[in-house]
Amino acid sequence: MSEAFALSPELNPAGIETAGVRPLASAGRGERGVIVRVTGVSGAAEAVAAEELERRLLEMGFVEGASIEVLHEGLFGRDPIAVRVDDTRVALRRREAGAVSVKFDGR
Secondary structure: OOOHHHHOOOOOOOOOOOOOEEEEEHOOOOEEEEEEEEOOOOOOOOOOOOHHHHHHHHHHHOOOOOEEEEEOOOOOOOOOOEEEEEOEEEEOOOOHHEEEEEEEOOO
16 A cells, blocks of 8 residues: 555544444445545455556545445446445446445444
8 A cells, every 4th residue: 555545643543443444345235434545455366456456446536535335236246336436426346346445334
């Protein structure tokens, strides 16, 4: 992960909070939260280099502090997923969504 996209100390002085933070890939339809970290590493075999995946996600609006909501899941294997990132709708594969850490709202 690049240093530029790590959580700033002002937002979380004690370090990254793990309660409620999980990969976007594990989210179900209707879940909402805030992006806390974007890396190029998703834990799955990638078709592109980690730096390239991180760059693509950032260009699509997956940035720290952006609100996110899972709008739709594919019929087979729940893949791909459609999400709303702030005011933009984006579809991506779950393996790519694993590179985005989200603090989900408690339900």
